[in-house]
Structure formats: C-alpha cells, structure tokens
Amino acid sequence: MTVKQLSMPELVDACLELGVPGVGLWREPVRAYGLDATAKLVRDAGLAVTTLCRGGFLTAIDPAERAAALADNRAAVDEAATLGTDTLVLVSGGLPAGSKDLHGARERIADALGELGPYAAERGVRLAIEPLHPMFASDRCVVSTLAQALDLAERFPAQQVGVTVDTYHIWWDDTAPAQIARAGAAGRIHTFQLADWITPLPEGVLNGRGQIGDGSVDMREWRSHVEAAGYSGPIEVELFNEELWARDGRAVLAETAARFAEHAGQYS
Numbered sequence: 001m002t003v004k005q006l007s008m009p010e011l012v013d014a015c016l017e018l019g020v021p022g023v024g025l026w027r028e029p030v031r032a033y034g035l036d037a038t039a040k041l042v043r044d045a046g047l048a049v050t051t052l053c054r055g056g057f058l059t060a061i062d063p064a065e066r067a068a069a070l071a072d073n074r075a076a077v078d079e080a081a082t083l084g085t086d087t088l089v090l091v092s093g094g095l096p097a098g099s100k101d102l103h104g105a106r107e108r109i110a111d112a113l114g115e116l117g118p119y120a121a122e123r124g125v126r127l128a129i130e131p132l133h134p135m136f137a138s139d140r141c142v143v144s145t146l147a148q149a150l151d152l153a154e155r156f157p158a159q160q161v162g163v164t165v166d167t168y169h170i171w172w173d174d175t176a177p178a179q180i181a182r183a184g185a186a187g188r189i190h191t192f193q194l195a196d197w198i199t200p201l202p203e204g205v206l207n208g209r210g211q212i213g214d215g216s217v218d219m220r221e222w223r224s225h226v227e228a229a230g231y232s233g234p235i236e237v238e239l240f241n242e243e244l245w246a247r248d249g250r251a252v253l254a255e256t257a258a259r260f261a262e263h264a265g266q267y268s
Helices: 008-018 027-033 035-045 063-083 102-122 146-153 176-185 219-228 249-263
Strands: 022-026 048-056 087-091 126-129 161-166 189-194 235-237
Touching: 008 022, 008 027, 008 035, 008 249, 022 027, 022 035, 027 035, 027 048, 027 063, 035 063, 048 063, 048 189, 063 087, 063 102, 087 189, 102 126, 102 146, 126 146, 126 189, 146 161, 146 176, 161 176, 176 189, 176 219, 189 219, 235 249
Parallel strands: 022 048, 048 087, 087 126, 126 161, 161 189, 189 235
Antiparallel strands: none
8 A cells, every 4th residue: 555556566566676575465456456366466476465454344233234344354354365465454443323332342343353263264364453543443443552452352362363563553652562562472463564653644634644754653663662572574564645655656665665774674
C-alpha cells in the first residue's frame, strides 16, 4: 500500500532492483491482478510475502452480517495460504451502527477468533490482531492498545492468534514497551510495521501516515523493543499517504528503503 500506484509486476521489479526481500500484500490489488497470478509472480521472483492484509471487521451484531464477515475471513486465510505467507493481519472492526458497547464488540471479536483461529492454523496461517490508534475506535477498530489486543489473543494458542505491532498506532502509549515484552515472551508478535506520525492530520485522518523520518516516532527505539522481545521476523513499512501515492512509485520505494536504513537500521 505504500506504493499502491505500482502494478503488481512493477512492484516486484522495483523490490528486486532495490534489494527489498519481501512484500506485505493487500487483498484488493491481489484480487485485481489475480490470486494465483500474484502467487506465481512473487514466488518466481524469489520474494517473500511477509503478510496479507487484511481480515477482520468482526463486530457485527446482525447474524447475516456476522456470517458474511466470517466467510470473508476464511477466504482471506485461504488467500494467505495460497500466497505463501503465514500471517493474516486483522483490523477488528468498529462499533456497529447505533451501538456504544465497546465491551460487547470486543467479545464478538473473541467469539469470531474462536472459529477462525483453528481454521487458519489448519492452513498454516496465524491471525495478527492489529490495535489501531484510538481515533479509529468508533468506525474501524475497537481494539486500541496492545494490551487489549493481547487480552484477546491470549485466549487462544499463540500459533493461532497474536498481534501486529505498528508504530503509527502505538507510539503514544507509554505502556506499549511492556506489552511488546509480554507479546514476545509468548511468541505472539506476528508482524512489525513502521509508519511515522505527522500533523496536521488530513481530513478523514485515514491517509495521514508519514514517511519514515518525517514525524514524531523514534523508529530505532521501537525496533529495539521488538527485537529485545525476541522478534526476528520481517519489518514492514505501511504508509497511507495521498502525496506519496501521487509521486512516481519507484522513487517512493527507493526513498522508503533509504529512510528505513537511516532511521530504523539496515534490513536484510
């Protein structure tokens, strides 16, 4: 999504040119290019698919809506398995229309994980709950902190459910380092993502993620936290930013790789 202006073949070529070893994919462009075609393209290039994004949106009350959400998440698990990644990122969902019951929404997420966790594990896929910044709690994700994400994940085996650590969403939380240690001790850090926090936020706030180094987040500090917790997996950069999307995608990817090395350390 950082360079969504690139076609799938252009993305693969740019990654190979820059020595980027893996790519986190989103379902919509994968489906647009074709699931099997994408899997072959990436596999033939020798790139790892680090994660698939996204499943989730599991807070519906209406039975038909809930059944549809579960079916969509099972499809997402199958897509992840086809692409060769072991991690499906979950954005849990916001409050249903007319509801103010955060606790009830989180319990419905837990109920859904009870069904989806075993299904995913049978296919070699882990579910990674991503807490989102509290500004998204009403409409996008009622899970706002790593503590809340881990409270849900720990009801299930670690090989079924863990968490996503995303600097954009947790950098403000002074309890997050301790929660990263908690997650690492249980083997529940399933992916680590970088994005910077810049202000003012754009209208709608969704596409306000800053290029690494442009904002308030100390990337090396957060990398040190996850590595101290035992995480040694891929580190993704995930930027939703209209200005970046309006630029040449290869140039943005090259800039992002350079910023990663400058502000977070080398990748391999």
